[in-house]
Amino acid sequence: MSADRRRWIGLVSISLAVALIIVDSTIVNVAIPSIVDDLGITSTQVQWVQESYTLVFAALLLVFGTLADRWGRRRMLLIGVGVFTVASVLAALSPTGDLLIASRVLQGVGGAMVLPTTLSLINATFRGRERGIAFAVWGSTIGGMVAVGPLLGGWLTTAFSWRWAFGINIPLGLIIAIGILLTTRESTDSREAGIDIGGAVLSILASAALVFGLIEGRTYGWWLAEAAHIPSVLGGTWPLSISPIPLVFVLAAAATAALIWRGRRRTRAGRTSMLPFDLLAIASFRNGNVAAMIVSLGEFGIILALPLWLQNVLGYSALQTGVVLLALALGSFAASGLSAAVIRSTRPVTIVRAGIAAEIVGVVSLGVIIAPHTAWWAIVPCLFVYGIGVGLATAQLTGVVLQDVPVDSSGQGSGTASTARQIGSALGIAILGTILFSSTGAVLSSSLAQTSAALPETVRSQIVDAVVTSAGGAIPGLVEKDAAVGGEARQAFSDGTRYAAFTAAGFLTLGLAATFRLSSPAPSAPSAPQTPVEQTAAHEAGSGDPRRRDLRQTARRGTV
Template sequence: MEGESILLSMLSDSPATPGTPSASASRRRWLGLVIISLGVSLIIVDSTIVNVAVPSIIDDLGITSSQAQWVQEVYTLVFASLLLVCGRLADRSGRRRLFALGALIFALASVLAALADSGASLIAARAVQGVGGALMLPTSLSLLNATFRGRDRGIAFGIWGATIGGTAALGPLLGGWLTTAFSWRWAFGINIPLSAVVIIGLFLLVDESRDPSAARGVDWRGAILSTIGFGALVFGLIEGRTYGWLTSTDTLLSIGGWTWPWTLSPVPVAFVVGGAGLTIFVLVQRVRNAAGRVSMLDLDLFTIPSFRNGNIAAAIVSLGEFGLLFALPLWFQNVRGYSAFQTGVVLLALATGSFLASGLGAAIGRTRSPIFLVRLGIVLEIVGIAGIALLLRADSAWFVTAPLLFVYGIGVGFATAQLTGVVLADVPVERSGQGSGTQSTARQIGSAFGIAVLGTVLFSVLGARFDASLADAGVPEQTRTQLVTAVKDSAGAVIPALAADPSTATIAEDAQQALTDATRVSAATASGFLVVGLLASLSLGERRRRVD
């Protein structure tokens, strides 16, 4: 007995049991997570921060509305099309190395954007930023998947998810403040010192990891096909309302000095190219998988139920998750008359809820499974969005929407983080890059599709309700058409000017009511998507809680 007591004493005095990190190593891992989360926050904020800076950019650079649109959308297009390629490249070349390279490219592109003297140079810089972002997002997930295990993994993904949800809402606030207090150029300039912190922190606090088998070759054909396929698909989704879903609108696609010459819209052509590219991509991957050759995507990953069903659920949930951030800022600014900064302050409730979810998720995760948290998060998202659909009025004050946004933010923090963890839970560590790239791509495709649908719903209802109100008021058809077109084409931006003119104040009230109705219908549609996502989460089953 005495010998047994001595042995137990020795074990308890040892710094760590086998497989358990020491206190200093554990502290280093969590500090590394902070650095990774900071890098992720940069790329997420930059997808929304420009939205509020566009009017100042137009005034300063004298760019056209078409160029302004590409300043906003080229980042998303390049970013989404390269996610799968960059995830696989991280497996081969080293995940920390690729994340650092992405941060460096992102920083250099931010310098070019901040110094841009024309629309063309700014668009080119935004495209390069998309490359940097694509190198960072899937790599961040694979780094977490390779670094954390057991309950710590759930906490790490919770912080990652809170970063995604919270910084998406912080973008308009930060952009509004920097643009108003300084210059739109600081919306890009702020990335430079923060990227430097990320790069230095990575090499000090994050260990390198890679897939040893990935060094055997490169699947260039798969890389090209996946980039073309996903790029064309995302282009069609985000540009459908602009260029027309079937026939071309008055706005024509123009690249350099070339303009789309046909009456058939480029959008259905993009869908055909995307569908064909992805079909050939899958066929090529099947052949390479069967031959045992290195491939861009190991299709055996889809035999893992949690990975396959989790990606389907993630894509569906993403349809409704961030569509609200497209419609609500328009309502706040054009109906309630808030400035860009005031709008960002209200959306801070969403960010606060999302950040709070990381701590709550860790506490709840001690007794409940990740899938429970996923479903709880989706339910809270539905409550928040459905509440806005039911309660929003043209004269609603901020204290009506802020609590609902807070609840919605908690839901985003739960669902985004834990669903990501479920998708990657059974993916072998050496294939984390492929798994992360696939998961990120599924979310981006779902988000693009959701914004396309919700944008179409928003502007269709806006036009129909406003036209009906003007018709009831006896406004002549030609004038009615001009007013409806002006309100729709400006996304409601002309409403404050109509309200300021006493002769059109009544018309402005009709437009405000129409935009309110359209926002409510859009929110109801988003909540419907989330209900489908909740049903899709049932295919994930129920995983027993695992404790290391």
């Protein structure tokens, strides 16, 4: 097998590795209602099943991206696939919600090893126009696996158990590991630099505190404490009248400020930093990460609400839910392949904008049609358009973000890009999940007070708590016991899902606006060979040499 052919086959194995992460997320989304029924987890735990994975994933991406540069990107990728597979086994065997969340934490560790190394391997292996094609293939492979995920998860959950939705990762992990070993060469960075452990701790603290506050605010109180729900560290109840949530937000802000201060200080001293301020000086990298984070706020949060609504309100099985969500995946797969063709004649940033615009149209359409009796044929076109947008935007946005990042810094650069998206995803799940459950509770409480005034207030409160705490899982039982009350619950959950969809559209609109600060080279412009100064700048940009900024700026001006 020729080296060039092996390189492209290796790209498929690399793409399948990150697709393993995507498949797991889509499978979990479809299986959530069954997990709620089997383990009896609450709506807050439902959010944490997603967030525990996403938070750890986001917090460790930069660390493992940098370590992969030093220790070997292929080696780190293989370790990550192994950790993720073992964690999947533990998740499949979890007897309680808390243990399932713990298993998801370990999955996050494995995923954080996988994602930045796939991007950095592509960034280090391909150049010029081939790099754009490689990212399109990467996106197309993910799109194909996304198409399989909901259907496979729905079938496994319906025919067997939600536990098999995690168990399927075992054979997938083995296939991916073998493919990488046979087709992918090791890639390392010649630099030797330490890891910013303090920065890693601060980033974990900042992101965890922020997401904790967003998720738990409706439980503990956003400002005044609900003492009955807050255990004190010293025993008894929370001793203050103010809720711990504002204090948690202050902690998140302080940790973020400390992380930025520490990063700037280390960068000035020529030391490695968790936040790569030298890379953030690159306009395309800085602005691209801002846009990616905002877009991710809207892209992934809505996926938490849809399976719950489809199964608990419309009464679909997990398999039927997977079939409906297949429209999103097919749109993503088709558009990712299309972007590989149009990249030759269209600027990547134009493709990104078109994709985000399609996402907005799809999500707004969903918000308009969501109701207790919405037909599947009305949902599918909206999801397909949304999927087209995801497919167009995802791969090309990644390419735009990394287009000016030196190869020697590809691990840190891809890790930062992935972190921005994952933090956006975590915030999206936290914010949209809170909007879903809070608005459902408020709407249901109001409607029951008007239509079921004969019911005692304590009974109405119990109904609202049951619907919200079970993430909608109590709705089918309410419909059987009292059609009128069950109908109000279905309407309230539909309203909550609709509000979440419109909020997601708002974030996507902000993300679209942010892309107008991005630029990319004309697609017809051939890649010019590097001058000696450009080559030196690319090497020095990834080193600890304080001259790297001046060299990079000199290379971009084309002066010697």
